[in-house]
Amino acid sequence: MSDILVLYYSRHGTTAELARQVARGVDAVSGAKARLRTVPPVAARARVTEEIVARCAGALRSGEPAMLMLTGLAVRECGLALAGRIATATGARLIAQGSNARIQRGAGRVPIERLPYPVDQALAVLKDVRHLILVGAKAPVAFFAYPDKPSVLTPDGCQVHQLSTLAEDSIGALEALADAVGAKKNGEVVQPPGRPALPTGALTPDTLAASLGALLPEGAIVADESVTTGRGFFRMTAGAPPHDWMNNMGGSIGLGLPLATGAAVACPDRKVVCLEGDGSGMYTLQALWTQAREGLDVTTVVFANRTYAILRHELSGVRAGTPGPKAADMLDIGRPDLDWVALARGMGVPASRATTAEEFNKQFAAGLAAPGPYLVEAVL
Ligand SMILES: Cc1ncc(C[n+]2csc(CCOP(=O)(O)OP(=O)(O)O)c2C)c(N)n1
Numbered sequence: 216m217s218d219i220l221v222l223y224y225s226r227h228g229t230t231a232e233l234a235r236q237v238a239r240g241v242d243a244v245s246g247a248k249a250r251l252r253t254v255p256p257v258a259a260r261a262r263v264t265e266e267i268v269a270r271c272a273g274a275l276r277s278g279e280p281a282m283l284m285l286t287g288l289a290v291r292e293c294g295l296a297l298a299g300r301i302a303t304a305t306g307a308r309l310i311a312q313g314s315n316a317r318i319q320r321g322a323g324r325v326p327i328e329r330l331p332y333p334v335d336q337a338l339a340v341l342k343d344v345r346h347l348i349l350v351g352a353k354a355p356v357a358f359f360a361y362p363d364k365p366s367v368l369t370p371d372g373c374q375v376h377q378l379s380t381l382a383e384d385s386i387g388a389l390e391a392l393a394d395a396v397g398a399k400k401n402g403e404v405v406q407p408p409g410r411p412a413l414p415t416g417a418l419t420p421d422t423l424a425a426s427l428g429a430l431l432p433e434g435a436i437v438a439d440e441s442v443t444t445g446r447g448f449f450r451m452t453a454g455a456p457p458h459d460w461m462n463n464m465g466g467s468i469g470l471g472l473p474l475a476t477g478a479a480v481a482c483p484d485r486k487v488v489c490l491e492g493d494g495s496g497m498y499t500l501q502a503l504w505t506q507a508r509e510g511l512d513v514t515t516v517v518f519a520n521r522t523y524a525i526l527r528h529e530l531s532g533v534r535a536g537t538p539g540p541k542a543a544d545m546l547d548i549g550r551p552d553l554d555w556v557a558l559a560r561g562m563g564v565p566a567s568r569a570t571t572a573e574e575f576n577k578q579f580a581a582g583l584a585a586p587g588p589y590l591v592e593a594v595l
């Protein structure tokens with residue numbers, strides 16, 4: 216029988232003793248020999264050079280339109296506060312990368328929008344920028360190559376300055392840049408509190424956004440795989456009480472439900488809200504059973520538009536012509552329609568179906584009020 220390795224962090228004095236106990240347990244149960252190893256401390260992030268900070272400060276002082284594009288630690292509360300001070304001092308605009316692992320947002324924090332996914336919208340946002348300063352972010356490019364549209368989203372004549380990479384110390388870099396441009400402590404403009412009114416009428420991406428904005432609880436953790444339905448969710452939730460927002464980072468699928476499950480395990484004292492596309496949700500719906508079994512406090516909303524809407528948009532974006540019946544059928548997830556209420560209940564999660572904004576408001580609020588998992592199928 217091979218040895219079993221027990222890894223532990225040695226940050227606390229009691230950890231080593233606990234790890235020894237675990238190892239003795241492993242020995243007793245498995246008959247194997249447990250070996251103990253400490254996990255090496257996480258290496259400090261590399262600091263950026265003074266030259267880079269000076270170059271970025273020069274760009275900000277040039278008088279030409281500048282923008283900071285942020286991600287990683289720079290879109291947590293403290294990074295955003297520093298970026299906000301720099302914006303106040305220099306007139307630079309702020310934007311987050313299109314995908315961000317975790318943004319801290321809501322009332323009292325420096326508000327930030329993400330670079331839009333659709334190429335035309337992204338081009339419009341970046342059109343006048345002459346200096347783009349990347350803080351942990353990568354230079355923006357289109358997700359796909361579309362005929363007659365650029366892949367590089369920055370306009371001609373825009374200089375791109377990399378203040379810090381994702382692996383580097385973005386917070387230290389922002390502190391140094393704030394000093395270099397004479398940004399004032401507490402000079403940042405923060406988001407005032409404000410919620411939209413509860414929406415009425417048809418259930419649409421806009422009314423869903425308003426309902427989220429009206430009801431999102433303080434301290435919520437949002438796991439967002441809403442794909443096309445959620446593109447306007449940021450605007451309507453900007454003034455909600457402080458919360459964390461986690462996005463899918465790329466072209467993978469099925470992240471939302473397990474991400475919400477993990478967040479609820481990690482933070483049992485916070486409400487987790489999972490925003491899930493119906494197509495994406497089908498890849499990992501067994502996470503609902505874990506939520507039921509572990510009594511996890513997750514309210515899931517499934518956007519039942521009965522289609523892979525994004526792939527329809529992409530097909531027309533690459534000018535593939537009008538899809539024939541076979542191609543169209545590949546993008547459709549009806550026939551039969553998925554019954555998310557039955558799927559959720561079948562895994563032990565109480566659920567209901569909303570077809571109007573009024574129904575959604577009531578059911579989403581009920582889900583939030585329940586201490587365990589709940590699922591709302593929002594029929595679009
Ligand atoms: C593993 C994998 N398979 C397929 C895809 C292609 N894909 C991207 S988004 C998507 C469907 C998203 O559908 P849904 O969650 O219903 O959101 P909607 O587009 O309807 O808003 C698919 C199939 C992918 N990105 N990864």
Ligand SMILES: [Mg+2]
Pocket residue numbers: 492493494518519520521522523524
């Ligand atoms: Mg869909």
